[in-house]
Amino acid sequence: MAVPEVLLQSGVSSLLNSINSVIQSLGVSVLLPIIIFLIALAFRVDVLKAARSSILIGIGFIGINLVIGLFSENISPLAQQMVEVTGITLPAVDVGWPAAAAIAFGIAELGVWMIPLFVVMNLVLFAIGFTYTLNVDIWNYWHFAFIGGLVYMSTNNWLYSVAVGLTLGLFVLVAADWTQPAVEETFDTPGISIPHGTSAPYAVAAIPIHWAVDKTPLGNIEADPDAIQDRFGILGEPIFVGLAIGLVIGIAAYSNALFVAESWYAILTAGISFAAVMHILPMMVGILMEGLTPLSESIRNYMTSRFEDRDMAIGLDSAILIGHESVIASSLLIVPIAIVMSIILPGNDVLWGIDLATFPFFFALMVPIMNGNIVKMVVTGTILLIPLHYISSAVAPLLTQAAGSAGFDLGGRGLITSPVADAGSPATGILALIPAPVALAVGLIIVLGIWVALRTWPQRMYMVAGASEEKARETVERRHTGKGGGLLPNKIGSTVDATSAEGRSDD
């Protein structure tokens, strides 16, 4: 059989070039299943199961592409028209976290490679005693791929992108250890921590804001979350939120022709299309998740079986916290506030959409910090919405570019963003918007600062994150006294920190 002449002539570099061009012409919906298949085999998933998983992941991508296509066909022209008619310019359309996650994993240069990289990092960090968390929630590694992908779009430098992605990984591990006693106590989830790329940065940023809010009269108001949830009832479901947003954008776009029947056909279609995207997009992402499940199981066993005798927290998705009534009530109340802010904040580019249903992730870890007080949660959340709008506006061009790189067809219609998860997160602001070397340094300083504080004043830190004094002391006794399993110390300085010593003398 003849070897292609071109290969014989120009040797290895040309071979690499042809591999590259094959990869590029395959597209994400083919390439990603192949990569996932190989990673699954490496983690000893059964061949047929791995094959089924990989195919499902390809299907999920094609499904997400279809829905995003539907969205940009229907909503983007309306948004354009809204600008012309009303003068409100909001060019960055919110496509929501489901699209952001798919884009993140779909960026060929990085995406799913974050899975094995993070697993190795987490195992090493656990082994040396840097963290108590084994993050088995591989689905949510997309946050690290997301931030890394944005950095790749701005730097074209693979090493920086991986380093910045893993820095967010480091941060969520430390934050998970920090919030774990409070989460365990509030949500009754023994042995579980929440290393979540959306919830953790907002919660940490909320701590100083809440401290200030608490000093004002607002800190004394109480509201009953259950009553609010009941009042909204079925209307709080994403399809109603989607319908309402679609109708509002439609009415704004046709506000100069509201007495023409044709306008109302378009307005009603916009409402239904928006509701449809809100409902169907998560289903498509569910297919991706179904594909990832066998891999996630074997990675969990691979990670936890190594350290059976050590004290560990299993890191899970903050989705398990979201049924809490304060989370649901605050997430409903903040939706109108967000929409009004997007219109009145000067220089904002975000046109709210799918991520209006993502606020539960924003609030999840704030519940213990604010004792589930929804007034404080909504006020603190409203303050956080200011940077959120500006960060997600600034990130929109990078995210739009990343979507192109991941093979999503936006039809060249303007910008996209995903304000709550994670385009507007404080972590994105720090890690993706300032030059990569500085971002890395700042990120690592924050992580190490929290780590040293956790090891020096563990009881105080756990209480800051919302644990009761009793729970914090119990955790300190279990975790920060005596020698740990790793090389790093469980405790820096004297055996108990100051508040702890006072607490004991009261006994």
Place this chain on the structure above:
Amino acid sequence: MTAKNILVVCGTSVATSTVVKEALKEKLPARGLDIGTIAKAKATEAPGKVSSGNFDLIVTTTQLNKDKFDIPVIHTTAFMTGIGQDEVLDDIVAALED
């Protein structure tokens, strides 16, 4: 015995509920249960979906107010952590056999 329908609830109806659904699909038939549909729902959608009367049991990964439902509610993270799965499966079987 008629086929039993289960509603799996989590925050998004995407992530953790998928893990639970896959685990139930794989493990419940081995326990001799006739399983009809296993559907997923967000916590906010659960009351609406249950009121259709089509479901026999809720398995949730997040806190739900059990008083709002007239069918049994089992709250578990065992299928994600891998710890205590057998006990939870026992509970699910017991709840469905009643």
